[in-house]
Amino acid sequence: MSDLIFLDSAGSSIPPAPVVDEVIGHLRRETEIGGYRAAAERRDDLEAGYGVLADLFGCQPSEVAFTDSATRSWLAAFDAVPLAAGDRILVTEAEYAGNAIPILRRAAEAGAVVEVIPSDVHGQVDLGALDLDNRVKLISLVHVPTNGGLINPVNDITAAAREVGALVLLDACQSTGQLDLRGLDYDMLACTGRKWLRGPRGTGALVVRDEVRERLHPRLVDLHSGSWTGPQEYALRSDARVFELWECGIADRLGLIAAARYALEMGLDVIEAEVADRAKRLREGLAAIPGITVRDLGERQSGIVTFTSERVPAMEVKDRLWQASVAVTVSSAGSTLLDMTRRGLTEVVRASPHYFVSHAEVDRALEIIEQVVSRTR
Ligand SMILES: *Cc1c(COP(=O)(O)O)cnc(C)c1O
Numbered sequence: 001m002s003d004l005i006f007l008d009s010a011g012s013s014i015p016p017a018p019v020v021d022e023v024i025g026h027l028r029r030e031t032e033i034g035g036y037r038a039a040a041e042r043r044d045d046l047e048a049g050y051g052v053l054a055d056l057f058g059c060q061p062s063e064v065a066f067t068d069s070a071t072r073s074w075l076a077a078f079d080a081v082p083l084a085a086g087d088r089i090l091v092t093e094a095e096y097a098g099n100a101i102p103i104l105r106r107a108a109e110a111g112a113v114v115e116v117i118p119s120d121v122h123g124q125v126d127l128g129a130l131d132l133d134n135r136v137k138l139i140s141l142v143h144v145p146t147n148g149g150l151i152n153p154v155n156d157i158t159a160a161a162r163e164v165g166a167l168v169l170l171d172a173c174q175s176t177g178q179l180d181l182r183g184l185d186y187d188m189l190a191c192t193g194r195k196w197l198r199g200p201r202g203t204g205a206l207v208v209r210d211e212v213r214e215r216l217h218p219r220l221v222d223l224h225s226g227s228w229t230g231p232q233e234y235a236l237r238s239d240a241r242v243f244e245l246w247e248c249g250i251a252d253r254l255g256l257i258a259a260a261r262y263a264l265e266m267g268l269d270v271i272e273a274e275v276a277d278r279a280k281r282l283r284e285g286l287a288a289i290p291g292i293t294v295r296d297l298g299e300r301q302s303g304i305v306t307f308t309s310e311r312v313p314a315m316e317v318k319d320r321l322w323q324a325s326v327a328v329t330v331s332s333a334g335s336t337l338l339d340m341t342r343r344g345l346t347e348v349v350r351a352s353p354h355y356f357v358s359h360a361e362v363d364r365a366l367e368i369i370e371q372v373v374s375r376t377r
Helices: 017-033 035-041 043-057 070-079 097-110 155-164 250-266 268-287 314-323 337-342 359-374
Strands: 064-067 088-092 113-117 136-142 167-171 188-192 204-208 226-230 233-236 292-294 305-309 329-332 347-351
Touching (some): 017 250, 043 250, 136 155, 305 314
Antiparallel strands (some): 064 204, 226 233, 329 347
């Protein structure tokens, strides 16, 4: 579908040629010499991948772990945070269902409480409403929510968390690959490959700062995370790879590394500016269409553009747009329950244009959206 206007990089983006070549090339090589030898041939590249991801995040290679999804990264980090009865876990109103469910489950098991940090008038985390004490063990912070354009502050929250010894787990699923994250302060960060980073599906990464690793207790460990040193003894790795398992899709990992390298070569500042430019054009165009309400919150906004139509339900808008070769998705209340409930929304249409979407394509998409929402049938 060459005439497809692709506005779904927040869902699963379109990988660039170097990523696809890397993945397919490696799968081919596996058919020639088998998976072990093929991986051995790429050992140096796989090792260098930790440095590439470290460059992307502005962290140390020892702080990087590769995983198979953002969720896997997030769960590995979350499950490693010690929790006891009476402890407090703070979440934001932008919390994602995939994080909320394990948080609620573990909190109930541990006797911990889950509290929501209120949002300010812009819809972002309200720093003034942060109520911290030494019972707060974890702040689960969504950097960019899945259902809207806001960008939550990070460094101020982490600074406050440090004062009471709470850990900050940053969900950077929707910011990795569209924003420059190198100046951010957090203890742990989870990201996916398939969204703004344009990597393969089934890839993700975890950053765990060296300073906090000792405070964490990784739950799922194997013969890669540790070594069996005696009949009754084992030793765990002393870097973030303690959160990895031995087996992984080597082709996909090479694809993820290629995607990160591609983003770095393009320039994270360039990407951030180009994405913001497309999103602004789309938001302004949408706001001018009768019957459309732009639903994005936030003082500073990301590449995620959400809207509703007065007359046409979100799912139908999405389907009609797909028929007209415009790819968008729908974000439903179930994935960001707190925020959607607070705003009285059940569904929003989500359009997420990456830098590879031209101005002409944004304008064409706006024309098509206008047609689609003015038809009742
Ligand atoms: C997509 C998303 C996730 C989960 O990513 P997976 O790749 O499905 O594991 C987590 N948090 C947010 C905010 C997301 O948008």
